[in-house]
Amino acid sequence: xxxxxxxxxxxxxxxxxxxxxxxxxKREDVEVTIIDKNTYHAMLTELHEVAAERVPRExxxxxxxKIFAKRNIEVVHDxxxxxxxxxxxxxxxxxxxxxxxxxxATGSKPTFFNTPGADENALTLWTYxxxxxxxxxxxxxxxxxxxxxxxxxxxxxxxxxxxxxxFTGVEMVGELAEWKGRLCQTYNIDPDDVGIHVVDxxxxxxxxxxxxxxxxxxxxxxxxxxxxxxxxxxxxxNEDSIEMKGREPLLTKTAIxxxxxxGSDLMEGISLEKVARNRVKTDKYLxxxxxxxxxxxxxxxxxxxxxxxxxxxxxVENAEISHEVVSHNIASTLDGKEMVEFKPEFxxxxxxxxGRYGVAELNTxxxxxxxxxxxxxxxxxxxxxxxxxxxxxxxxxxxxLLHEIFHVDDRRSxxxxxxxxxxxxxxxxxxxxxxxxxWLLSGLDKxxxxxxxxxxxxxxxxxMVDATAAASExxxxxxxxxxxxxPEFIWKTGDWFMNLFFYNADGSFNALAPVFQxxxxxxxxxxxxxxxxxxxxLLAGLGSLALSLLxxxxxxxxxxxxxxxxxxxxxxxxxxxxxGLDYWVLPWLSDRWKKLTLVRRWYLFTDRxxxx
Numbered sequence: 001x002x003x004x005x006x007x008x009x010x011x012x013x014x015x016x017x018x019x020x021x022x023x024x025x026k027r028e029d030v031e032v033t034i035i036d037k038n039t040y041h042a043m044l045t046e047l048h049e050v051a052a053e054r055v056p057r058e059x060x061x062x063x064x065x066k067i068f069a070k071r072n073i074e075v076v077h078d079x080x081x082x083x084x085x086x087x088x089x090x091x092x093x094x095x096x097x098x099x100x101x102x103x104x105a106t107g108s109k110p111t112f113f114n115t116p117g118a119d120e121n122a123l124t125l126w127t128y129x130x131x132x133x134x135x136x137x138x139x140x141x142x143x144x145x146x147x148x149x150x151x152x153x154x155x156x157x158x159x160x161x162x163x164x165x166x167f168t169g170v171e172m173v174g175e176l177a178e179w180k181g182r183l184c185q186t187y188n189i190d191p192d193d194v195g196i197h198v199v200d201x202x203x204x205x206x207x208x209x210x211x212x213x214x215x216x217x218x219x220x221x222x223x224x225x226x227x228x229x230x231x232x233x234x235x236x237x238n239e240d241s242i243e244m245k246g247r248e249p250l251l252t253k254t255a256i257x258x259x260x261x262x263g264s265d266l267m268e269g270i271s272l273e274k275v276a277r278n279r280v281k282t283d284k285y286l287x288x289x290x291x292x293x294x295x296x297x298x299x300x301x302x303x304x305x306x307x308x309x310x311x312x313x314x315x316v317e318n319a320e321i322s323h324e325v326v327s328h329n330i331a332s333t334l335d336g337k338e339m340v341e342f343k344p345e346f347x348x349x350x351x352x353x354x355g356r357y358g359v360a361e362l363n364t365x366x367x368x369x370x371x372x373x374x375x376x377x378x379x380x381x382x383x384x385x386x387x388x389x390x391x392x393x394x395x396x397x398x399x400x401l402l403h404e405i406f407h408v409d410d411r412r413s414x415x416x417x418x419x420x421x422x423x424x425x426x427x428x429x430x431x432x433x434x435x436x437x438x439w440l441l442s443g444l445d446k447x448x449x450x451x452x453x454x455x456x457x458x459x460x461x462x463x464m465v466d467a468t469a470a471a472s473e474x475x476x477x478x479x480x481x482x483x484x485x486x487p488e489f490i491w492k493t494g495d496w497f498m499n500l501f502f503y504n505a506d507g508s509f510n511a512l513a514p515v516f517q518x519x520x521x522x523x524x525x526x527x528x529x530x531x532x533x534x535x536x537x538l539l540a541g542l543g544s545l546a547l548s549l550l551x552x553x554x555x556x557x558x559x560x561x562x563x564x565x566x567x568x569x570x571x572x573x574x575x576x577x578x579x580g581l582d583y584w585v586l587p588w589l590s591d592r593w594k595k596l597t598l599v600r601r602w603y604l605f606t607d608r609x610x611x612x
Contacts, residue, residue: 002030002334005090005099007080008264009036009064010044012298012319013105014391019327021073030334032072035090035097037079039064041391042128044107045316046384048168051125051134052175053182054355054412055403061128062392069600083270085291101293101330104267104280108299108314111262111277117237122163122257125172134256138176141254142187152251156240158194159252163234163242164259165200166208167315167351170217172258173198174353177224182410196226197250199242200259201233206351206359213359216372220357234259261314267300275302276311284341285329286322295330297322305344317346320387350380355404355412377414393603421574428575432531435544435567440528446521457509459517460502461554484557494553523547531571534580541572 004024006017017034024030040061049055064075078092083102090097110126112118123137124130141157148154162173177196184191198221204211205218205228221228229244236243237257243249262268263278272290273281279302281289286301288294298319304311312318321344329339348369350360360376362369371379381404388396404413411417449458486494502513524547530540545568551557552565576582594605 002100003098004030004032004101004103004330005097006032006034006103006105007036007090007266008105008107009034009038009041010105010107010298010319011316011387012107012300012323013103014041014067015320015323016103016105016297016327017068017073018071018391019323020330021068021071023327023331025072031074033074033076033097034064034068035076035078035080035092036064037077038128039077040128041067043384044126045167047125047128047131048172048175049355050128050131051172052138052179053135054175054179054408057132059399059403060131062396066395066603067392070597071601080266083266085271085294088293099293101295101333103326103330104288104294104296104300105298105319106264106266106300108261109264110257111260112257113260115234115237117239118234118255118257121237121239122255124257125168126261137254138183142183142189145189145193146187153240154193155195156251156253158189159197159250160195160254160256161197161199161242161250161252162256162258163199163237164257165198165202165205165228165230166258166260167206167349169198169200169256169258170206170221171352172256173226174221174224174357175355177221177226178354178356178410178412180225196224197229197252198226199229199232199234199244199250201231203231205230208349209351209359209361210368210370212370213361213372217351217353217359220353224354261299263300279311279314282342285339286326286342287329295326297326303342305342312344313346315346315349316387317349318344321346350376350383352377352380355408356414356416358414374414381414395603395605395607398606425574426578428571429534429579431567432534432537432571432575432580435564435571436528436531436533436540438528438564439524439544439547440532443521443524443526443528447525450518450521454514454518457513457517459520459554459556460498460509460513482559483555484552484559484561486553486555490553491555494555520547520550534576534578534582535585537574537576537580537582538572541568541570541575544568544571 004020006013006020013034013036017032020032024032040063043060046055046060050057050060068075076097078094080090080092082091084091088099088102090099110124112122123134125134138160145154145157148157160176162169162176173196180191180194180196183189184194204214205221206214218228229247232247233245234242235245237255240253241249241251242255263274267274267278267280272288272294275281280296280300282296282301282303283289286295286297286303288296299314301318301322302311322342325340325342332339346363348360348362350358352358356377357373358376358380359372360379362371362379384400385397388400405415405419406421408417408420411420413420449456502510502516504510523543527540527543527547530536531544545565548561548564548568552561590605593599599605
């Protein structure tokens, strides 16, 4: 038995563990284990959204048991304290673990560059717990400010400072500026009393980007009311102020540190060759230079690719690229095959400044593209969705869309509030029931004819020559109404379809015609009953729309069929959850659906929304 341990459930660790499990799923001689001190995987690049309350707390975390459900991988909840590379053994707070191959994916932690008071007084934004701590702290400051009479103390409470203008700092300060209005309204604070600041010793915002994007980001932050302090080295972080070289101290009780990272605590103590703040030096196969059975992914890598001047960056894309190389090379080592070299090609980076605006740099082999605003935010969300598909499939993608587009407050989304579902569902109940009654009565009216003689066809035209015109004349004569006009290309398509399925060569009806007619009548009754009862309203709404369109294409549609179509769309989502059976049936079915092995393995389920 060969034991492979992935240490750390961050971006690189999760992807590596999933790839290894997939590779060795059918092999009984390989055992894959992932170890992390947390029971969940947190999306570190989205923590600012929880800290500033743009999304709910559960939006940025996924339980490891969900990610690895029904997979041949052992998930261990433990904090590793020591690694013995000679004995190939990990020692944790809970137990000891031996390995044949080890993947280091422990990630990073904030570094304070020996700034006095920073470790003690600054808030960090690097873990899920950090985001909750910042959120609670900001609420506390606003609450205290409502009753504070001392002007200096109150100013310190309402000054919020982010230290660092890199990705994390800009995203955090952008969220704060966007959240400010809601906080002021909640706590009855004058917005002019609240200060949002960002500070950095460097001379530009987002220094990794070209000037065109840096300037756009800076301009947007200023438009949001953020006060930007560049070329301002932090000399101390105090309990109620920060000190900057050559500048007056800035009163604040909220200093959020986002000015740099270093290797995790564990990386600091292990006996491997490290450089650049505890990053492990690797060879071109991403193996440690000291031990060929130790591989490294993500932020822990220090490797300068051939032809490059700098080591690979500590960013999510590096984790996504490196995990493929590590997984392949471990499998190749086990099977005695040739390993592949790590030759990363990075495609750029995206930064959101609040929920509505962003900047992005996209790289191809021959050109670099700069985008901002809606296109940049679209790219960021698209990249996130692609990542979520890899780790938790449809389940996480759906919840991500809910949090980022459909359940947003204060229009804090790149599509504004246009798709935000906030209207009460009970207003749709009368429309749903009325539409159901109309379909039920229509179906029952036709059912007698079908029951009396199923072979008597009355829903399909009897002649194929200008069938739509013939049907229209019949409808106009029977109801004294002018049917809805059907474009020529549509009725010709319908004409071809009916010739193919319902008519013999001599123009008479074939055996499928009465079956289809019976199906249509029964479908009208079933759709009507489902809408009245509020049962499976999504399917019933789709059925209503499909029936309406079929009747329209046939040329038999009276003008009132237009509202059938519109009403079918309106009642599809949510109308059965109020005064309908969907309120009880869908949660019951959802709970049982999620227990199926195939469903858990492929994440073919959605989590019940809050309030259900």
